[in-house]
Amino acid sequence: xxxxxxxxxxxxxxxxxxGEREALAQLEVTQRTRVTPLFEIRPPKSKPVKDKxxxxxxxxxEEVLGRIGPQLAKAIPDCRAFIDGLHLTPxxxxxxxxxxxxxxxxxxxxxxxxxVPSTGPERPPEYQAVVRAAVAExxxxxxxxxxxxxxxxxxxxxxxxxxxxxxxxxxxxxDLVLDLGSVEPDDVSMLSKSIPGVLSTLHGxxxxxxxxxxxxxxxxxxxxxxLPTKVPRADWLLWQTLASKAESLVRLPTYGDYAIQGASxxxxxxxxxxxxxxxxxxxxxxxxxxxxxxxKHHGYxxxxxxxxxxxxxxxxxxxxxxxxxxxxxGCAGGAETPGSPGVWRKVGTNHHITKVLKQLTSPHxx
Numbered sequence: 580x581x582x583x584x585x586x587x588x589x590x591x592x593x594x595x596x597x598g599e600r601e602a603l604a605q606l607e608v609t610q611r612t613r614v615t616p617l618f619e620i621r622p623p624k625s626k627p628v629k630d631k632x633x634x635x636x637x638x639x640x641e642e643v644l645g646r647i648g649p650q651l652a653k654a655i656p657d658c659r660a661f662i663d664g665l666h667l668t669p670x671x672x673x674x675x676x677x678x679x680x681x682x683x684x685x686x687x688x689x690x691x692x693x694x695v696p697s698t699g700p701e702r703p704p705e706y707q708a709v710v711r712a713a714v715a716e717x718x719x720x721x722x723x724x725x726x727x728x729x730x731x732x733x734x735x736x737x738x739x740x741x742x743x744x745x746x747x748x749x750x751x752x753x754d755l756v757l758d759l760g761s762v763e764p765d766d767v768s769m770l771s772k773s774i775p776g777v778l779s780t781l782h783g784x785x786x787x788x789x790x791x792x793x794x795x796x797x798x799x800x801x802x803x804x805x806l807p808t809k810v811p812r813a814d815w816l817l818w819q820t821l822a823s824k825a826e827s828l829v830r831l832p833t834y835g836d837y838a839i840q841g842a843s844x845x846x847x848x849x850x851x852x853x854x855x856x857x858x859x860x861x862x863x864x865x866x867x868x869x870x871x872x873x874x875k876h877h878g879y880x881x882x883x884x885x886x887x888x889x890x891x892x893x894x895x896x897x898x899x900x901x902x903x904x905x906x907x908x909g910c911a912g913g914a915e916t917p918g919s920p921g922v923w924r925k926v927g928t929n930h931h932i933t934k935v936l937k938q939l940t941s942p943h944x945x
Contacts, residue, residue: 590835598924600654605902648686663697697722720752793835795842862894886911903930
C-alpha cells in the first residue's frame, strides 16, 4: 500500500475482535485498499465458566489474541494497518512475559501482514521500547496517536518531537492521528473552529507521512435504547465542516472514526451483563439503532424481525450495497440464520465502512 494518502482513504479505529476483522475481510479488494484500520488490542474481559464455585473468570492474553497472525492475514491481506495497545495495563502481559504489542507484531510478520505500531506521548517506557524495536526491524515507521487532552496542550510540538526521538522515527515516516475521542453534536461548532488553529501551529504538520482526524459519536452503550432511535453522526459532521473549508487549512486531515462502537473500551465485566440482538445501521447523517429484548428471555431469533423492520426504513441501502446489507436481506427473508453478537458487529461494521467510503468519494455525499 502507498505510504501516504489524501483525504479519500479512511482510518476506522476498530477493536481487534472477530466481528471487526471479518467485516474488513468481506470488503471488495478495491475498498479494502482504501482503508487503513487502527486496531486496538482489547484488554482481557470476564468470561463465564462451568465451575459451580465461581461464575466468571478473567481471560488470559493468549485467549484474547489467539491465532492473531492468520486472522489478520485474512482480514487485511493486501493493505497495512496500525496496531495500538493503548488500553492495556502493565500487568496485562503474555504468559511468557512478552508485551502483547510485541507478540501481535511478531505474529503478523510470520503471516506476512504489514502492521505499523501506534504510540503516543503518554506511553510507558516499556511500551516505547517495543515500538522502537519494531521501527528498527520493520522499517515501516510509526503511527503517533495524539488524544484530545494532549492535542490542546501548549507543549504538543515538544512532546511529539520527544516521542519521535524515543522510538527512532522522523515526521516523514510517521502517520499522525489526532484522536478527539467521544464527540457530541454540540461539540462540532467549537471543534471545527479550534482544529484549524491547532493544525496551523503544529510544527512540520505537512511533513508527516499522513494526517488523520478521528472522533467517535456512537454511544458507549445502547442499553438505554428501547425503540428504534436515530443517533447523529457528529464525527462525520465535524469532518464535513472542516472539509468545506479545506482551502483555508494548512492540510486537510483524512477522516477517521470509531465505526459503530463507543470511543472508550468496554468494561472488563461487560460479559456479565445480558445483551440483546441489535442492528447499528449507518445512514447519511445518523445511525439507526434497532434493538430487541434480552437474549435470555427472547432469544437470538429476534434479529430476523429487526432486519425486517430495518428493510422497511428509508435509510436501508438495498441488498447489493454491501455484504452486511445482503446479510440483513437474507436474514429478513429466512435465507440466513439470525447469527450471534460477533456476526451482528460484522454486519454493521461492514455496512458502515462501505457507507463511509462511498461518502468520501462522492462530491455531493451527505
